[in-house]
Amino acid sequence: MARKAAPGRFDWRSLLLLAAIYVAVVFLWETPWVYPLKLVVVFLHEISHGAAAILTGGSVLEIHVARAEAGHCITQGGNGPLIYSAGYLGSLLFGVVLLLLSTRARASQPVSALMGVLLLGVAAALIPWDGSRFGKVFGVLTGGLFIALSMAPAIWSATALRIVAVTSCLYAITDIKSDVLDRPGIESDATRLAAVTDISATTWGAAWIVLSLAVTSIAFWLAVTAPPMKKSVDSRAG
Numbered sequence: 001m002a003r004k005a006a007p008g009r010f011d012w013r014s015l016l017l018l019a020a021i022y023v024a025v026v027f028l029w030e031t032p033w034v035y036p037l038k039l040v041v042v043f044l045h046e047i048s049h050g051a052a053a054i055l056t057g058g059s060v061l062e063i064h065v066a067r068a069e070a071g072h073c074i075t076q077g078g079n080g081p082l083i084y085s086a087g088y089l090g091s092l093l094f095g096v097v098l099l100l101l102s103t104r105a106r107a108s109q110p111v112s113a114l115m116g117v118l119l120l121g122v123a124a125a126l127i128p129w130d131g132s133r134f135g136k137v138f139g140v141l142t143g144g145l146f147i148a149l150s151m152a153p154a155i156w157s158a159t160a161l162r163i164v165a166v167t168s169c170l171y172a173i174t175d176i177k178s179d180v181l182d183r184p185g186i187e188s189d190a191t192r193l194a195a196v197t198d199i200s201a202t203t204w205g206a207a208w209i210v211l212s213l214a215v216t217s218i219a220f221w222l223a224v225t226a227p228p229m230k231k232s233v234d235s236r237a238g
Contacts (some may be wrong), residue, residue: 014103015224017159021166035069037167039138040119041091042071044168045175047122048090049073052083063126065135084193085208088176092212095168096219098161103223108158109150115161116146169216173209180205 028034043065050060050073058078065071075083098115102108123139149157179188180201190201190208197204 009225011103011224018103018162018166018220018223021163022170025163025167025170034167036142037164038069038171039065040142040164041095041168041171041175042069043119043122043135043139043142044094045087045091046071046073047118048086048094049083050075050122050126051090052086053078056082058083060126062128063122063135064132065127065138066132067134071135080196081193084189084196085204087189088172088208089211091168091175092172092215095165095172096215098168099165099219099223102158102161102165106154106158108154108161112146112157112161113150115164116143116148116150119143119146169212169219173212173216176205176208176212181209 025034025037046063046065050063053060053073053075056077056079059076060073061076062074063071064073073087098111101111119139120143123136123143127136127139129136146157146160149160176190179186180190188201190204193199193204194201
């Protein structure tokens, strides 16, 4: 008779590590220590716009990442509303996936290699040298660093991915608040989406923040709840 699956075990070590990373990132948020992490998240934000364009039948013409934690992704074709939504939500999704793969799947080394190839490849192929030299160099160097981490002891890549994951989840929320709720008049993904949906940018921003908080909370809970240990199953009838 089949047994009901056992619930996951609470992983106190993962909880303490994630809590330490969270406190450190928040405490150092406006310092040079977190600045490179923010640029990585900006890079993922723009990549997410491009991915949405490609997945909806469009193409990516150019990606730009600037020193001032800003960037753009120029696309052609595709579904406009999905492309506009993909920036904030895409960087959040990157954070969630990296967090879960580095904690539950224990796949930090291959994931680090894939991250490196993605960043390096996008920087080489889609960031122009003229006008975005900083972004191109940053993308190539950061991609190379992730590839190097994939060949180091697993604890190095796992810790790096968790730091990027926590920063990505936090930045998605703070960026939406800063761009949409605190400065509703500036041009942003939300104002572009509002122009094609007749729903206000503030409403989109609030909805994105609620969704981001909910998804981040669930991801953090899953990250500290280890999957149950596999047990042998008695195949005899009983």
